[in-house]
Structure formats: C-alpha cells, structure tokens
Amino acid sequence: MHPVIIVHGGAGDIPDSRVQGKLDGVKAAVLTGNKILQQGGSALDAVEAAVISMENDEYFNAGYGSVLNLCGEVEMEASIMCGKNLDVGAVTLIKEFEHPISIAHKVLTDSPHSLLGGEGAKLFAIQKGFATVPPDSLISDNAKHALEEFLKHREFGRTEIGVKDEGGVGTVGAVAIDSKGNVAVATSTGGMSGKAVGRIGDTPQIGSGTYADNHIGGVSTTGHGESILKYCLAHSIIKLIERGSTAKNATEVAVNAMTSRLNNTAGAITLSATGDVGINFSSKRMAWAFIKEAKLLYGIERDQIFEA
Numbered sequence: 001m002h003p004v005i006i007v008h009g010g011a012g013d014i015p016d017s018r019v020q021g022k023l024d025g026v027k028a029a030v031l032t033g034n035k036i037l038q039q040g041g042s043a044l045d046a047v048e049a050a051v052i053s054m055e056n057d058e059y060f061n062a063g064y065g066s067v068l069n070l071c072g073e074v075e076m077e078a079s080i081m082c083g084k085n086l087d088v089g090a091v092t093l094i095k096e097f098e099h100p101i102s103i104a105h106k107v108l109t110d111s112p113h114s115l116l117g118g119e120g121a122k123l124f125a126i127q128k129g130f131a132t133v134p135p136d137s138l139i140s141d142n143a144k145h146a147l148e149e150f151l152k153h154r155e156f157g158r159t160e161i162g163v164k165d166e167g168g169v170g171t172v173g174a175v176a177i178d179s180k181g182n183v184a185v186a187t188s189t190g191g192m193s194g195k196a197v198g199r200i201g202d203t204p205q206i207g208s209g210t211y212a213d214n215h216i217g218g219v220s221t222t223g224h225g226e227s228i229l230k231y232c233l234a235h236s237i238i239k240l241i242e243r244g245s246t247a248k249n250a251t252e253v254a255v256n257a258m259t260s261r262l263n264n265t266a267g268a269i270t271l272s273a274t275g276d277v278g279i280n281f282s283s284k285r286m287a288w289a290f291i292k293e294a295k296l297l298y299g300i301e302r303d304q305i306f307e308a
C-alpha cells in the first residue's frame, strides 16, 4: 500500500489576511506527517505529528491560537482514531497543555477509556508526564480580537451561509493510510469564539469530528460543531463509502446534506481505504493539503488546486 496523507486547517469565512498563513501551515503539516509515513511510521503517528504542527501555528484554531470562550479562556478538544481495531482516544475542556492531540493519543494507547474531560483529563495528562503551561501562554492576539468582535453581536455560531465570521476559525485535522494499510484520523480544536464555558463541540466526539475504519476509510471534519454532531458528519461520510460511494462523492453529498438540513456550514477531508481522496466544504473557504504518489496538492478556495 502506498501511504497517503491529507490535512485540513478549518472551514469558515476565512479573511484574506489569513489565507497565506493557512496555506503555508497546511503544507508544512502534511510534509511533517508524510515524512513519518515515508520512514515506515504508523498512520497514527503521522496524523498526530501533522496536527501538532498546526497546534503550534497561530494561524490555526488549535493548541496555541485557539479561540476563546465567553470568559476569555482557551478550552481545547481533540480526538484520534485507529482504523485497525477502532481504538479511540479523545479529550475535552483542556486548558493548560500545548498539544491536546498527544494527550488524546495517550488516552487511546494507555487508558481503558475513550474520552476524558476537564480535571480528569488534566490529572491523566500529568500522570502520563505531559508538562502544563500557563493557560494565557496559549492565547494569541487573533483569538482576543475574534472574541472582541463576537462580543459586539453575541450571536454564537454565526457560520450560516453568507454570514461573516471574524476569522476565529481553523480547527485542524489529518487522515492518513500507512504502508500496512492502517487508517488513522486526528482532529484538534479550540472550538468556537464566544462559546459557553464547558461547551463541548463535535471534535472530541467520535463519529462527528473523527472516524477511521481500515475496511472503509477515514474522515476529519470542521465547521459548526453543534450541526456536525447532530448530523454525525464523519460517520455519515463513512457510511456512504461503505454503501459504494467514492470518497469524493460521499464527502460532497454528506457536507451538503448537513448544510441544507441545518443551515450551517462544514467541511471534511476523507480517504477511502484504497487511498481515494475526498475534500468538500460548504463554507467560503477551507485550507487543505495532501500528498499522494509523491505529489503535494493544496488549496483553500472552492475548485482550486495548486501543486507544490
């Protein structure tokens, strides 16, 4: 099996000023993950590394640069899934760690549980040797600005079609298949600007933000969390592939069906078990990049494909 990796950097009404930073960031992330795959590493390690690269990058709403809740705090969420045995690990309400995706990976490998939140997740992370950082060190100027803009209207989830978002978008995700044919998916986010304290979105919920099954494929989603989780968007795409759709068609059909049913936007990246790629978003923009057969393709606008 030839390894394949695809990443996204969040769906939304991304302002022009953030486009180049996101394109650079998704290219760097996909190269990071691909290096691991090319050295014979696992899909799980590749998706974690790709997501870490974007968690470090303030152009994305994950790790450093996460958007803020109504009290001005970062509360992050992440999930990771291995398609071999359907093993999962997820965390939510994380405030003091740089890489929620690595804690989620530890939940997958070193815990009898699937999803840990808040204080329990913090305790688990400390027990496993993760270092805490001051919560304020994760806050970027862009995230502060996005919250200030949100507080002017206070309409949570202004991601409906045609409505302006303030640029507080950029959840990140990665889907990979390694040389052994194992599929893995990772997704990480700061959520949505102005969310209530304790709000949990789609990203840590398996079947909504993330899904992987070696027999079918893998999906990572982004967009309006409350809609994505009602629609179980990742799993809806997986089910369409299982019934015979291509990755491209399944992704397009499910994203558009969610948007017409719930009037909110989303995006998803998909790989079928044979390495076919699906990319679709109903938002204005979504940064993505993939490497397949030594070619790196990327884009952010609808129907736009660049080759690096």
Ligand code: ASP
Binding pocket: 010, 011, 012, 061, 169, 170, 171, 189, 190, 191, 192, 201, 202, 203, 221, 222, 223, 224, 225, 226, 228
């Ligand atoms: N889906 C994320 C959430 O609702 C946000 C995003 O993808 O931009 O928490």
